[in-house]
Amino acid sequence: MASRTTPPESTDGAQKAQARRPRTRRSIQSYQTAAGKRWRYQIWVPVDPEQPDLGEKKFSRGGFTTAADADAALQDALKQRDQQEKFGGIVPTLGVYADAWAESLKLADSTIAGYKKIIRNHLRPQLGHYPLDKLTPTRIARH
Numbered sequence: 001m002a003s004r005t006t007p008p009e010s011t012d013g014a015q016k017a018q019a020r021r022p023r024t025r026r027s028i029q030s031y032q033t034a035a036g037k038r039w040r041y042q043i044w045v046p047v048d049p050e051q052p053d054l055g056e057k058k059f060s061r062g063g064f065t066t067a068a069d070a071d072a073a074l075q076d077a078l079k080q081r082d083q084q085e086k087f088g089g090i091v092p093t094l095g096v097y098a099d100a101w102a103e104s105l106k107l108a109d110s111t112i113a114g115y116k117k118i119i120r121n122h123l124r125p126q127l128g129h130y131p132l133d134k135l136t137p138t139r140i141a142r143h
Contacts, residue, residue, distance in 0.1 A: 025043065025044050026041065026042065026043040026044070026074060026078065027041065027042050028040070028041045028042075028067060028070050028071060028074060029041075029042070030067070031062070036065075038062060038063055038064060038065065039062070039064040039065070039066065039067050039069065039070035040060055040061060040062030040063070040064065040070060041060060041061060041062075041064075041070050041071070041073060041074040041077065042058060042059070042060040043058075043059055043060075043074065043077055043078060043081060044056040044057070044058055044059070045057060045059045045081050046081075046084075059077070059081075061073060061077070091131040091132050091133045092131070092132060093128060093129055093130060093131055093132070094123065094127050094128055094129075094130050094131075094132060094135055095119070095123065095124045095127075095128025095129065097132055098119045098123055098124075098128070099116075099119065102115045102116050102119060126143045127139065127140070127143055
């Protein structure tokens with residue numbers, strides 16, 4: 001019967017160190033599609049920029065045809081993250097969104113008028129100027 005031997009301590013330590021490799025805060029990876037090789041990036045952004053202790057979430061974009069394109073987009077995303085900007089296109093303010101929402105309702109005219117009054121008197125003065133992506137639970141709670 002053959003006895004099992006354990007590998008030397010140095011090999012075991014190297015394997016453990018490799019297994020415990022820390023999560024990188026950003027990365028660029030390639031992947032295969034039917035159209036050929038594509039590239040994507042990934043970064044970690046705060047869940048709520050006003051409360052960093054809430055942690056971070058993963059944000060990624062893909063479909064880039066070259067690694068250089070993915071890296072350029074990654075650098076732009078890092079700048080946006082550092083300035084606490086929205087990742088994406090133009091975002092309406094809460095006031096504009098609330099007005100559009102009230103106009104789209106199919107309810108009694110008196111109900112819609114009541115909602116518009118609440119938006120005009122309570123929502124717009126305090127929170128109406130914030131873009132929707134900047135509206136956080138912290139800001140709402142302060143209101």
